[in-house]
Amino acid sequence: MAYTEALAVSYDHPFTVIIGLETHVQLLTESKLFCRCSTTFGEPPNTQTCPVCTGSPGALPVMNAEAFRLSVKTAVALNCRIPEFTKWDRKQYYYPDLPKGYQISQFDLPMSEDGWLEIADPLNPDDVRRIGIIRAHLEEDAGKSMHDEAAGKSDTRIDLNRTGTPLLEIVTQPDLRSAAEAKAYLTELKLLLMYLGVSDCNMQEGSLRVDANVNLHIETDGGKIATPIVEVKNLNSFRAVERALTYEVDRQYHEWCDTGRKLGDPGVSKQTSGWDDAAQRTRLQRSKEESSDYRYFPDPDLVPVVVSPEEVEAVRQALGELPAALRSRLESQYELKAYDADVIVNQGRAVVDYYETLAAASGDPRRASNWLQQDVLRTLNEMSLTIEQFPLTAAGLGELLKLVEQGDLDNTKAKDVFAHMLAHGESAAQAMKSLGIEQVDDSALETLCQELLDANPKTIADVQAGKMQAVGALIGQAKKKNPNVNPADVKRICLELIARM
Numbered sequence: 001m002a003y004t005e006a007l008a009v010s011y012d013h014p015f016t017v018i019i020g021l022e023t024h025v026q027l028l029t030e031s032k033l034f035c036r037c038s039t040t041f042g043e044p045p046n047t048q049t050c051p052v053c054t055g056s057p058g059a060l061p062v063m064n065a066e067a068f069r070l071s072v073k074t075a076v077a078l079n080c081r082i083p084e085f086t087k088w089d090r091k092q093y094y095y096p097d098l099p100k101g102y103q104i105s106q107f108d109l110p111m112s113e114d115g116w117l118e119i120a121d122p123l124n125p126d127d128v129r130r131i132g133i134i135r136a137h138l139e140e141d142a143g144k145s146m147h148d149e150a151a152g153k154s155d156t157r158i159d160l161n162r163t164g165t166p167l168l169e170i171v172t173q174p175d176l177r178s179a180a181e182a183k184a185y186l187t188e189l190k191l192l193l194m195y196l197g198v199s200d201c202n203m204q205e206g207s208l209r210v211d212a213n214v215n216l217h218i219e220t221d222g223g224k225i226a227t228p229i230v231e232v233k234n235l236n237s238f239r240a241v242e243r244a245l246t247y248e249v250d251r252q253y254h255e256w257c258d259t260g261r262k263l264g265d266p267g268v269s270k271q272t273s274g275w276d277d278a279a280q281r282t283r284l285q286r287s288k289e290e291s292s293d294y295r296y297f298p299d300p301d302l303v304p305v306v307v308s309p310e311e312v313e314a315v316r317q318a319l320g321e322l323p324a325a326l327r328s329r330l331e332s333q334y335e336l337k338a339y340d341a342d343v344i345v346n347q348g349r350a351v352v353d354y355y356e357t358l359a360a361a362s363g364d365p366r367r368a369s370n371w372l373q374q375d376v377l378r379t380l381n382e383m384s385l386t387i388e389q390f391p392l393t394a395a396g397l398g399e400l401l402k403l404v405e406q407g408d409l410d411n412t413k414a415k416d417v418f419a420h421m422l423a424h425g426e427s428a429a430q431a432m433k434s435l436g437i438e439q440v441d442d443s444a445l446e447t448l449c450q451e452l453l454d455a456n457p458k459t460i461a462d463v464q465a466g467k468m469q470a471v472g473a474l475i476g477q478a479k480k481k482n483p484n485v486n487p488a489d490v491k492r493i494c495l496e497l498i499a500r501m
């Protein structure tokens with residue numbers, strides 16, 4: 001809400017941004033939705049097609065049960081209702097990359113409806129917003145048209161490898177109120193899909209594609225008006241979503257100022273536009289078809305699917321711990337700040353597992369969280385590794401952190417040991433030995449501290465006068481005499497000795 005208000009300040013009339021998103025998620029199956037062709041990305045064009053893909057006469061589609069299972073799993077995680085009966089419909093339209101002349105989809109009886117996803121308000125992360133999900137339904141993907149205009153001729157080639165790939169289309173209510181909120185929703189949705197293992201969500205390869213419906217509700221002297229709805233198609237990065245929506249809000253406002261055109265006026269229909277990334281603007285394409293234009297009808301080649309409540313319950317039981325639950329568990333079990341729990345959970349399940357082992361082995365969950373975020377994640381990033389490829393096990397790193405926790409190593413030395421462990425594959429103890437870091441026992445340390453105090457009577461006087469921090473001057477001297485001393489121990493023992501004087 002605050003975003004909307006802040007945004008509206010710079011315009012002459014206050015308004016609210018209304019956004020609904022349709023997300024197409026490519027499901028992680030080995031074969032297509034209605035045939036056995038492979039879904040592998042990047043193979044030579046038209047090497048993964050069959051008569052079912054091209055809709056040749058006599059070819060019969062058979063539903064991929066795995067695709068259906070993955071879609072039920074997702075819908076349940078999105079708190080959707082799963083009706084007992086769902087069917088397949090043909091969506092008729094002509095496009096060169098759709099040789100059948102129709103797409104198999106779900107129309108009036110989708111496999112799920114009426115769910116929600118909770119997201120953190122981007123401006124106030126403690127506030128949770130519940131975004132309604134109208135439906136999630138399965139459909140097959142179309143092929144790809146590749147336009148080659150480089151040679152000055154308009155040469156279009158068709159690749160049907162993608163034809164028939166299973167897509168789950170997740171449609172939100174128009175509940176999103178800003179471009180930032182749309183991005184927060186997509187980020188949370190993507191994380192959920194990754195945890196569920198239902199999609200690789202690779203946006204470069206088109207595994208996650210977004211269409212955004214956007215318009216404005218503007219307060220005017222004559223009451224509230226709505227601007228015509230524009231659907232921005234095929235946004236293939238979160239950045240494109242944010243920029244396209246920000247652009248479109250501004251464009252719609254100014255168009256309304258110039259023309260006064262609003263939703264419901266004669267001749268005003270929903271428009272489709274595309275995002276031109278090079279120009280950083282949306283471009284109007286055509287008037288949007290109404291669903292009646294598609295002449296949907298039930299696919300006569302496919303039997304309806306029946307799902308029992310018991311099957312849905314079994315899927316629910318097997319979901320595992322999902323991001324929202326995981327975040328709150330990390331916060332309460334390890335006393336982590338919401339921000340830290342969020343960073344860890346956003347890295348995926350394997351990093352969460354690493355963290356939990358590290359927290360247990362180190363005996364200090366907070367320290368484990370700091371080291372994971374600062375040292376481990378930074379190293380992964382620098383070395384382009386996944387946590388599975390990281391050379392230090394959580395248990396091994398835990399030993400190092402335990403030494404820090406016990407005061408046997410200060411933080412600076414611990415970082416050296418960490419680097420050595422990484423470079424040489426040694427344990428914390430081996431690395432300390434290799435680096436010549438040995439623990440200084442308390443009696444040796446006491447002798448050293450006594451010598452320093454004898455040589456620095458002013459420090460003793462200052463501490464006795466209540467200036468405890470004066471003892472800090474001795475730490476540097478102690479380290480010069482013996483580089484292995486722990487600063488915290490020097491401080492503690494000096495104060496003890498002075499107290500006894």
Ligand SMILES: [Zn+2]
Pocket residue numbers: 032035036037048049050051052053164
């Ligand atoms: Zn096929």
